[in-house]
Amino acid sequence: MSDEENMDQIPDLVPANKKVPITIITGFLGSGKTTLLNYILSKQHGKRIAVIMNEFGEGDSIEKSMSVGSAGELFEEWLELRNGCLCCSVKDNGVKAIENLMTKKGKFDYILLETTGLADPGIITMIDAKNCPQQLKEKKKDSSVNEVTRQIALSDIIVINKTDLVSKKELEQLRTDIRRINSFSQLIETTHSRVDLDVILDLNAYSNANSSSDSIGLEDVFRQRGFKPDEHQHVIDQTVSTLTLERKGRIDKVLLDEFLQDLLWEKKIKNSEGQTIEILRLKGVLSLTSDDNHHVVQAVYELYDYHTTTPWAVDEERQNTIVFIGRNIDREVLEHQFSQCLQSDSS
Ligand SMILES: Nc1nc2c(ncn2[C@@H]2O[C@H](COP(=O)(O)OP(=O)(O)OP(=O)(O)O)[C@@H](O)[C@H]2O)c(=O)[nH]1
Numbered sequence: 635m636s637d638e639e640n641m642d643q644i645p646d647l648v649p650a651n652k653k654v655p656i657t658i659i660t661g662f663l664g665s666g667k668t669t670l671l672n673y674i675l676s677k678q679h680g681k682r683i684a685v686i687m688n689e690f691g692e693g694d695s696i697e698k699s700m701s702v703g704s705a706g707e708l709f710e711e712w713l714e715l716r717n718g719c720l721c722c723s724v725k726d727n728g729v730k731a732i733e734n735l736m737t738k739k740g741k742f743d744y745i746l747l748e749t750t751g752l753a754d755p756g757i758i759t760m761i762d763a764k765n766c767p768q769q770l771k772e773k774k775k776d777s778s779v780n781e782v783t784r785q786i787a788l789s790d791i792i793v794i795n796k797t798d799l800v801s802k803k804e805l806e807q808l809r810t811d812i813r814r815i816n817s818f819s820q821l822i823e824t825t826h827s828r829v830d831l832d833v834i835l836d837l838n839a840y841s842n843a844n845s846s847s848d849s850i851g852l853e854d855v856f857r858q859r860g861f862k863p864d865e866h867q868h869v870i871d872q873t874v875s876t877l878t879l880e881r882k883g884r885i886d887k888v889l890l891d892e893f894l895q896d897l898l899w900e901k902k903i904k905n906s907e908g909q910t911i912e913i914l915r916l917k918g919v920l921s922l923t924s925d926d927n928h929h930v931v932q933a934v935y936e937l938y939d940y941h942t943t944t945p946w947a948v949d950e951e952r953q954n955t956i957v958f959i960g961r962n963i964d965r966e967v968l969e970h971q972f973s974q975c976l977q978s979d980s981s
Pocket residue numbers: 661662663664665666667668669670750760795796797798799824825826827
């Protein structure tokens with residue numbers, strides 16, 4: 635069969651009416667990623683899960699399969715990708731690899747991606763409770779953000795693993811340090827990576843899929859966590875931190891695009907001390923002037939995109955919540971810029 639014919643068949647392999655969630659698992663060497671994957675695979679009976687491991691280094695892509703299911707109904711495929719950038723892997727090699735997997739093995743219910751510490755986008759970040767405090771202190775020669783800070787900043791779920799190896803006081807301090815970097819992400823504490831699988835497998839934040847009825851959208855996450863704008867942050871923060879803004883009304887997408895492009899692409903937006911505001915991750919739920927649906931905006935560094943989710947209820951007050959995670963965050967500047975994107979007759 636030619637490649638073209640092969641590609642034509644791929645859409646049929648994806649479960650009907652359902653986009654397959656892709657979850658990225660990242661973390662430092664030895665933080666417990668493999669333990670987590672093995673735990674997930676050992677528990678998720680009756681589901682078909684593809685695990686994509688993203689490793690860095692020389693050598694050809696290696697495919698290795700392993701079978702964990704007891705009754706044979708559970709099948710997992712491990713696939714190792716090479717080359718550094720996870721964005722490229724996901725968009726190019728990764729997609730191809732997933733397609734090949736589906737061609738060979740049929741439909742999957744979940745796709746899990748494991749990456750080593752160098753990949754940028756992370757969704758679930760594994761933290762080694764014992765070693766993380768030291769990793770957080772690491773100074774990069776070029777004064778860029780260190781690896782573990784970046785992983786924490788980018789994540790939707792942070793799993794603090796190996797809590798058996800630290801005291802209560804050390805754990806409390808670590809929680810505070812992590813929250814300071816990313817106050818949006820959900821924090822889970824474990825030993826041997828034993829997480830609540832519903833939380834891990836329903837996470838769909840980085841998938842390009844539109845919200846489907848059975849996946850948790852960002853707006854649900856905001857709602858479930860009772861998310862409130864941070865009132866405390868008035869000063870410029872030169873470390874990595876989170877800022878949340880909330881505005882009533884409707885956003886003009888043309889104006890928002892201009893703002894996001896100035897912020898993320900052109901890096902034109904400076905704090906009040908003239909330093910560039912560096913965004914690592916951005917997420918938001920918006921009410922746009924263009925239609926009556928919720929829109930989710932997400933960015934990882936320069937890359938950003940929107941997707942449309944559920945309609946606003948007729949009597950629901952329209953509001954826009956946006957979370958910035960980055961460095962040199964300046965509340966006043968970002969607040970001003972974001973407010974400029976509101977439709978002029980919005981309050
Ligand atoms: N004490 C303790 N050890 C753990 C825990 N979780 C995992 N380990 C051990 O830590 C070691 C590393 O765990 P892995 O799951 O291989 O970590 P990893 O992130 O996949 O590591 P790499 O493959 O090197 O990137 C293994 O020996 C695990 O048994 C935990 O909660 N407590």
